[in-house]
Amino acid sequence: MQQFLDTTLGGLVLGAVYAAFALALCLIWRSTRIVNFAQAAMAMVTTYIALSLINADVPYWVAFVAALAAGFGLGALIERVIIRPVEGKAELNAVILTLGLFMVLHGLTAITFGVQHRGFPAPVSTNAIEVGDTSIGITPFGILSIVVVAVVMAGLVVLFRFTDLGLRMRASAFNGEVSRLLGVRVGRMLTLGWALAAAVGAVAGMLIAGGDLVNPSFMDPFVIYGFIAAVLGGLDSPLGSVIGGLILGLSLSYVTGYVGEHLAPLVALGILMVVLLVRPSGLFAAAAARRV
Amino acid sequence: MQKPGGGNDLQTSPLFAVEGVSVRFGGVRALEGVSLEVAPHEVLGVIGPNGAGKTTLFNVVCGFVSPAEGELRLRGERIRDLRPHQLAGHGIARTLQGLGLFERMTVLDNVMVGADRLARAGFLRGLLGLGHRDDARLAAKAREVLGELGIESYAARYPGSLPYPIRKKVALARALVAEPELLLLDEPASGLSAEEMTELGEIITGLTERTAVMLVEHHMDLVMSVCHRITVLDFGRVIAAGTPEEIRNDPAVLAAYLGESVDDPEVPTGSTTDGDVVSTGSTTRGEEA
Numbered sequence: 001m002q003q004f005l006d007t008t009l010g011g012l013v014l015g016a017v018y019a020a021f022a023l024a025l026c027l028i029w030r031s032t033r034i035v036n037f038a039q040a041a042m043a044m045v046t047t048y049i050a051l052s053l054i055n056a057d058v059p060y061w062v063a064f065v066a067a068l069a070a071g072f073g074l075g076a077l078i079e080r081v082i083i084r085p086v087e088g089k090a091e092l093n094a095v096i097l098t099l100g101l102f103m104v105l106h107g108l109t110a111i112t113f114g115v116q117h118r119g120f121p122a123p124v125s126t127n128a129i130e131v132g133d134t135s136i137g138i139t140p141f142g143i144l145s146i147v148v149v150a151v152v153m154a155g156l157v158v159l160f161r162f163t164d165l166g167l168r169m170r171a172s173a174f175n176g177e178v179s180r181l182l183g184v185r186v187g188r189m190l191t192l193g194w195a196l197a198a199a200v201g202a203v204a205g206m207l208i209a210g211g212d213l214v215n216p217s218f219m220d221p222f223v224i225y226g227f228i229a230a231v232l233g234g235l236d237s238p239l240g241s242v243i244g245g246l247i248l249g250l251s252l253s254y255v256t257g258y259v260g261e262h263l264a265p266l267v268a269l270g271i272l273m274v275v276l277l278v279r280p281s282g283l284f285a286a287a288a289a290r291r292v
Numbered sequence: 293m294q295k296p297g298g299g300n301d302l303q304t305s306p307l308f309a310v311e312g313v314s315v316r317f318g319g320v321r322a323l324e325g326v327s328l329e330v331a332p333h334e335v336l337g338v339i340g341p342n343g344a345g346k347t348t349l350f351n352v353v354c355g356f357v358s359p360a361e362g363e364l365r366l367r368g369e370r371i372r373d374l375r376p377h378q379l380a381g382h383g384i385a386r387t388l389q390g391l392g393l394f395e396r397m398t399v400l401d402n403v404m405v406g407a408d409r410l411a412r413a414g415f416l417r418g419l420l421g422l423g424h425r426d427d428a429r430l431a432a433k434a435r436e437v438l439g440e441l442g443i444e445s446y447a448a449r450y451p452g453s454l455p456y457p458i459r460k461k462v463a464l465a466r467a468l469v470a471e472p473e474l475l476l477l478d479e480p481a482s483g484l485s486a487e488e489m490t491e492l493g494e495i496i497t498g499l500t501e502r503t504a505v506m507l508v509e510h511h512m513d514l515v516m517s518v519c520h521r522i523t524v525l526d527f528g529r530v531i532a533a534g535t536p537e538e539i540r541n542d543p544a545v546l547a548a549y550l551g552e553s554v555d556d557p558e559v560p561t562g563s564t565t566d567g568d569v570v571s572t573g574s575t576t577r578g579e580e581a
Contacts (some may be wrong), residue, residue, distance in 0.1 A: 164404070164427045171394055171405040178392035181354060183380025183408045183470065 006137025007257035013142035015249020016149040020204035021226030022241035024197040031173040031193035038098040040219035041105035043205030046071040075198025117213040126211035234282025313362030337519035344525040346508040385472035393451040400447040403434035406466035
């Protein structure tokens with residue numbers, strides 16, 4: 001029972017991080033029909049920016065906000081400078097561009113910060129919480145991670161469901177030409193979508209790095225896991241992406257806890273294959289909406 | 293259906309003018325020297341056989357197609373180079389043949405997107421979450437227009453769950469909520485029953501109190517009953533222009549319709565070869581910055 005509780009709590013923390021990353025992929029997919037393979041590299045860059053600030057004695061939470069702001073700016077810049085010229089053209093062009101961007105960001109980060117592993121601090125303890133004489137399988141930083149992802153989710157729900165700006169973003173994602181006819185500045189909405197996605201990705205990067213070691217490749221596994229989580233829930237569905245992230249996190253945690261850590265990547269790819277074969281639109285997306 | 297305003301109280305200075313507009317798609321001349329004017333509070337019909345260029349003309353007006361030659365003027369101001377998203381701000385709204393409703397947004401949300409022109413909170417205020425008063429005002433405005441068209445009870449529904457005539461009204465409400473001065477209606481009667489078409493005619497007639505209307509339509513009984521004037525296109529050229537009575541008896545128009553009377557309800561009523569929105573590379577006005 002203790003092991004089940006531990007693996008479940010650990011899976012929820014892991015799932016929250018996957019959910020944040022999947023959400024970032026989902027935001028870009030919904031607005032531009034592009035799978036952003038550079039998402040992990042962008043999050044890695046913003047994490048390094050935060051690390052540089054923390055190493056310069058800037059308080060953790062100031063560095064956290066700076067990473068979000070950097071992610072927001074980086075996302076907007078990439079959309080305007082790199083993605084905009086190929087928007088509306090063959091979808092493969094943009095996908096290849098994001099793959100190229102992944103490599104460029106990798107290389108630039110390695111040149112700037114080096115390839116060695118560096119410790120990344122956490123704002124709260126990363127030791128398991130103890131109840132009496134028993135330690136349970138969750139840390140204060142794990143709880144913080146779940147809370148941060150929940151706050152991000154709530155913020156996005158408020159933005160998209162209850163504000164005029166969110167309404168315009170949704171309209172632009174559903175039908176750009178009709179939105180333009182209605183006076184919506186679709187290009188601006190797409191830029192904002194990329195910026196928000198990159199900021200959410202920056203949050204994921206900070207949560208993954210907290211209390212761990214980082215190097216320019218530390219986010220690479222999340223290209224795969226985040227994509228699986230998004231596809232599992234439905235690339236078109238932000239809620240689906242979050243639930244997909246939680247399902248994936250719990251699944252991998254159970255596999256790691258009861259079978260063996262080495263099997264986790266295999267199970268993740270197995271989940272991806274089953275979803276693509278049985279329900280390619282994902283658990284929560286409308287089947288007709290998917291175009292990949 | 294009564295003719296709006298009896299045709300006597302129209303202002304003579306045009307609200308909107310198309311001056312010598314030509315459009316070419318490769319070697320094909322889709323429009324050739326087309327000119328027309330719309331007075332304030334006027335209903336101008338634009339008719340013609342399939343492929344005559346009617347929807348292309350609408351696409352030019354909306355900025356989706358740039359003309360090779362010619363000019364567009366709204367209240368005398370040149371608007372040819374405006375981008376599609378800027379036209380709503382200048383008081384031009386359009387409905388589409390295919391409706392173009394956002395199927396995964398509620399009816400109220402669909403109409404609220406159309407009210408974007410009326411938003412006071414700018415991009416930055418919206419981003420910072422400071423536009424909630426504006427959101428409430430736009431929602432109230434959207435509900436008001438839905439109420440005017442008798443469909444407020446559908447506000448929380450999704451368009452895909454509604455009957456086609458109601459979906460048509462949602463599309464009309466979305467165009468009207470921006471309080472346009474010029475409303476472009478692209479085949480609003482397609483798919484409607486005779487009774488629904490009668491109601492549509494009454495709605496269009498009522499619209500002239502607040503806006504001018506350009507109407508592309510194949511149902512000649514509707515066109516003849518609600519339009520003050522009619523411009524007839526054939527092979528991209530204007531072959532006739534005048535009152536419904538003049539058009540009904542114009543030999544060139546009769547010839548274009550293969551000898552059939554233009555007020556024959558059996559005249560083509562189905563789909564056209566024109567698309568909803570044409571975005572063809574070099575002729576499309578650019579995306580906004």
